[in-house]
Amino acid sequence: MNKLTTAMFTALAISITVATPVSAHQGATGIVKERMDQMDIMKKSMKSMSAMFKGKTAYDAEAVRQHSRTIAKHxxxxxxxxxxxxSLQHASEAKPVIWQKWDxxxxxxxxxxRISExxxxxxDVRESDSSEAAMSMTMDTAMMTETAASDTADSLFRELADTCSSCHTTFRKKKK
Ligand code: HEC
Structure with missing residues (x-):
């Protein structure tokens, strides 16, 4: 191995050693890391529920209740x-406007x-239960039915997802 290669390997080894403990959130530590971890837990729950509501996986009301409790808890x-x-240190994607619009x-x-509870x-209340014929309706009618059935699991899940997005839109920097 020539000198240059050795130096490159050494540099690489150092950068790996330094990066490893914090690689999950690009340098986040302390309370920033803590809230990122908690957000990630909610993301996992949202992902599992999303697959169920889209019909990609079998709907399991008990699992939905558990995921809802996970989100409520956080x-x-x-x-x-x-x-x-x-608290904007260490790789945080939070925007300072949080503390200007704290309310x-x-x-x-x-x-x-409120919505996760x-x-x-x-x-147990699925949209299809309350509107069997939704599939055969015209788009307009289906949308009206959807608005009316605001307390189905399906519509509450959409409301929940909207709440995540709406907070991120205002208070989180866009990922590069
Ligand atoms: C009250 C505002 C608010 C709500 C509601 C909210 N988030 Fe966040 N979320 C944030 C902020 C602010 C950050 C950036 C935190 C940071 O980087 O310091 C964030 C970051 C995240 C991240 C990135 C974490 C990482 O590893 O960097 C994920 C994933 C996430 N949120 C998922 C969710 C999900 C899923 C929901 C809904 C169930 C949700 N959030 C609801 C404010 C919110």
Missing amino acids: SDTTLTKLFPED KFEFLSAELK ALENSA
Whole structure:
């Protein structure tokens, strides 16, 4: 091995050693890492539920109840207390506007809890139960039916997903 190659390998070895403990969130530590981990847990639950609501996996009301509880547990003040003022260090994707619009941030976090609890309670109420003929309806009628059936598991799941997105749109930087 010539000197240059050796130096390159050494540099590579060092960068791997340094990067390993924090690679999951590109340098996040402390409370930033903690909230990222909790967000990831919610993401996993949303993903499993999404597959069920899309019919990609079999619908399991008990699993939906469990995932809803997971999200409820990580929302509201449990979520907001992971955002102490100006905690933007270490690879955080949070925007400073969080602390300027704290009321809205708290509201969305409380909504997450309210809607996940409603989903837990309505896990057995599927949209297709209340509108058997939805598939054969015209688009307009189907959409009206959908709006009316606002407490089905399906519509609550959509509301939940909208709450995640709406908070991210305002309060999280776009991934590069
Ligand atoms: C009240 C606002 C709010 C709500 C509601 C919210 N998030 Fe987040 N989320 C954030 C913020 C802010 C960040 C960026 C945190 C950081 O990087 O410091 C984030 C980051 C994330 C991340 C990236 C974590 C990482 O590893 O970098 C995921 C995934 C995520 N959220 C999923 C969800 C899901 C799924 C929901 C809904 C069930 C949700 N979030 C609801 C504010 C919210």
